[in-house]
Amino acid sequence: MKTKLFILTAILFGSGVMQAQNAECATKAALAYDDAKANRYDQAYQPLMEVKEKCPTYSLATFQYLDRILKYKLENAQGAEKNKLIEENIQLMNDRLKHFPDKTNAADIQGEVAWLKYENGIGTKEEQFKAFDDAFKASPESFTSPKRIYAYFSLLVDLQDEGKKSLNDVFGLYDDVITKIEDEENKLAQMLAPLLEKQEAGTALTAQEKKLVENSEINLNAYSQVKGSVNGKLGQRADCENLVPLYNKDFAANKGDINWLKIASERLSAKDCTDDPIFIKVSEALHKAEPSAKSALYLGQLAEAAGKSSEAMKYYNESAQLETNPNDKSRAYMKIADNYRKGGNFGQARTFYRRSLDAKPSNGRAYLHIANMIAQSANNCGQTTFEKRAVYWLAANYAAKAGSVDPSISGVANESVAAYRGRAPQKSDIFQEGMQGKTISVGCWIGESVKVPAL
Known part of the structure; x- marks a missing residue:
């Protein structure tokens, strides 16, 4: 009986302590939230840190205001103080994910942590790259920040320069990030197209539509710049001078490997290394092993280079019909349209340029x-x-x-x-x-x- 009474007393005492603590947090949080709203960040900082530690599940607002405050404090911090604030920011994001998982995007948190480490030189390049790599692989659809995309790729190229990653690793990630950039560009261009048509027709845009056009153009410009930076970072690594010897060396050992043939032919094609015999060998081996949209495109390029226009058009049409990837379908239609344009058949050329735009609005x-x-x-x-x-x-x-x-x-x-x-x-x-x-x-x-x- 005494034991039961002791347990009941302990429960009631604990409950009372918890209620008192919650009441204290509520009062402290209310005052700190007001300070944060009024940009009195120095006054709000310490009370909010105490609320986070004592009552972490009290309100998501605690984490939102602290995030704003820490970013403000980081702008002017240096040395040890700056490193301390960065660690606090990382811990804050991880705590938010822990206590409010349903109201927090885990991939965004991973990406933000990776960026903080990269921007502030925390950890080795391998550790920084792994942080971005984990964020990208966890949720590619959420990995949309142009600056993060560039940092992710730039780190891998640096690691390849240091002999810690292979050239094939660089090419593989290059394909992924360029595809990601083009996908985002297409989404923006698709959203922008009807608004541009409305403007051309002389119809005034609403304030919301004007803002949408402005934001879309800003973001398209950002993706365009990062694409140029990624290509600049790749530099001469993807020139024919490097690709041709690489694939010549590995062809005999990989001519039966369909995945290898696909990658090799894609890169040789993308960089216009189509005059070299290795491109012919790779393309023919790929089409023999697995006829596809890609292999048809490459054989079309070979036929065109040989001056066989009608044969090239046959392959390009086959490629466009088989292709499921929008960017690659657009590329095949561009080849067809270019041939019609050069031949002076503008009507047919426009038809296929429009099909190319249907596949890739950007x-x-x-x-x-x-x-x-x-x-x-x-x-x-x-x-x-x-x-x-x-x-x-x-x-x-x-x-x-x-x-x-x-x-x-x-x-x-x-x-x-x-x-x-x-x-x-x-x-x-x-x-x-x-x-x-x-x-x-x-x-x-x-x-x-x-x-x-x-x-």
Whole structure:
């Protein structure tokens, strides 16, 4: 009986202590939250750290405000103080994941911890790379930060330079990160396309739509820059001078390995090492072992290099029909479209450039080629001089789209826009003809309409 009474007393005492502690945390948290909201970070810091330690499950807001405070304090910290704050930040993120797993994205936490270690030089390069590698493999869909993507790849290249990773490791990750970047670009371009069309039609965008366009263009520019940085970091490692000897050396031992043949042919193709005999051997071996969209594409490249245009087109069409990867399907359609364009069949070329864009909305070069074909046809696709010159407005619209969805070619696109608009009717021409605001139907293969700008 005494034992039961003791246990009951202990429970009641413990419950009372817990209630008192919770009440103390609630009071302290309320005051600290107010300080944090008012940016009085120095006053809020210590009370919030105490709430986190004593009542970690009290509220997610404790972790959110502390995260903001620690980032603020890190901006001005140096030396030992900075290292202490970094460790606190890492611990804070791990504690949040522990106590609020349903309200915390584990992959985001892994990525943020990896970035903190990298940015502040914590641990060895191997440890920093592993942190990024774990985050990427845990949730590739959440690994969207351009700066983290570059850091991840850059670390691996550095490790390869130090002899701690192989060139094949670098190529493998390069394929992964470029695919990731292009996937993100495509999502943004797909979201942007209808808004650009709305603008072209002269319809005003809502404030929310304008913000969406602005953010999409900022993010597309960021991905374009990181793609350039990744390619710059890869540098000469992926040039034909390195790839050809590498695959020549390994061909005999791997000619029956389908995965090896796929990787080798893809890299040789991507870097235009298609004139070397090793590309022929690899492509033919791959198509014999496993006919596929990729092997058909490579045989098309070989046929085209040999001047066999009709045979090349047969293989490119086969590749496009078999391909399931959107970026690679777009690439095959571009090959077909380029052949039609070079042959002067602009209507067919545009059809396949559009198919390429359907597969990869961020393919600005397709828009640029369409713009160029329209501009070349200006003199043949209108009745009057004004109508013929109006075709350049349509060309300028396509060139503008090219720069919007693919910032890496924005320089060329902007130059094209300026050149086309310079050839289009000017304000005096529009006024003289009384055409302001009217819509002109463009004939011949183009078959589109363009709106004359208002004065």
